[in-house]
Amino acid sequence: MGIVTKLLGQKAPSAAAASDGDVLDGAIDTLESVLRATGEFSFPVPDEDPRFHDLCKEYARHVANGAPILDEGIDSEPSGARNWPMVRQFFLNRRQQEVDFVTSRAQQYQELVQGMVTALAGISTGESDTQTEVQDHLNSVSKAAASGDLAAVKRSLDKAMAATAKAFDTQKQRFDATLNTTQANLVHLRDDFATGRDQMTRDPLTGTLNAASFETALEQALTLNFILQQPIAVVAIRIEQFPSISASVGKAAAEETLQSVADCLMRCFVRRTDSVATMEPGLFVVLLNDTEEGTAANLAARVAEMIHDTVRIPYASQDTEIRCSTATTMLSNGDVPKTVLDRVFAELPHASDSAAVSP
Secondary structure, eight states: OOHHHHHHTOOOHHHHHHHHHHHHHHHHHHHHHHHHHHHHTOOOOTTOOTTHHHHHHHHHHHHHHOOOBGGGTBOOOTTOOOOHHHHHHHHHHHHHHHHHHHHHHHHHHHHHHHHHHHHHHHHHHHHHHHHHHHHHHHHHHHHHHHHTOHHHHHHHHHHHHHHHHHHHHHHHHHHHHHHHHHHHHHHHHHHHHHHHHTTSOBOTTTOSBOHHHHHHHHHHHHHHHHHHOOOOEEEEEEETTHHHHHHHHOHHHHHHHHHHHHHHHHHHOOOTTOEEEEEETTEEEEEETTOOHHHHHHHHHHHHHHHHHHOOOTTSOTTOOOOEEEEEEEOOTTOOHHHHHHHHHHHSOOOOOOSOOOO
16 A cells, blocks of 8 residues: 555555445345335235235345346346346335325325214204204293283294204204214224224234234224224134144144134134234134124134034044134223233133143
């Protein structure tokens, strides 16, 4: 290194090249991770391109090693060069779609809430108008009574009674119409939450919601239950002899059994507003909207019977059967997710491992 280079503080060429390489490698790794995360944790934008998640992986591979993306018209380059303009445009387009989606959805919610506030204010105004109208007719009756003319009193009273009945009937019609509109808006909001639950994080083994996502869904249900006042049930289903399955026939067989039970649950509870989740290996919960307690208990019993009749443990003897215990609870005012889950789990019989699994 020469004296001028030392005075100017410049690094030796080899050291500078190594530093630049480290920075470039870090930048490429970061961009690759960003693209993968964009696909895994994306907003559910309308008219979603079914290839989007795969394209994110393809672009991540292109950034990492220059792999081609044939669907996008990006061929591999012998030099390993990346098509950076296409990468930027892909990411930019997606972010714009998500911004448009969030802005639109926020506007929809704002309009929905504003409409509900206006409707409730209208009910209050209608009650005030009805009260004023009834009071005017009663004053007319009082004036007629003060005159001492019995015929005038009768005419005024008949008119007041008819007008009062009409006023209350009109108020009832307004109230019913407002209530129906508000109810429809709340149901729409509940269904929108149900659609959002489809995007929640799922258990990688069973495909059901995981515990954290179920608690989020339960929190939404508690909020809507306070407003809608519809019965909402939570059902817990536990595989009684699950602890012995892995020990007796192996982890792979235990995982396959869990997948079969989860598949059975998701085929039984198919409404968009229902949610099935895996809380821990062998323990499932189901959120049932607009369902009475007796109906929920009967459904749980039938599902447990179906699991018993149809699900078999791989590599176990043919006479080995799966038994499931169930419990049901209803959401009530003052509940939080923890109290609901604690209550339904407390109702489950103690785990029994009396029926060992025979390989």
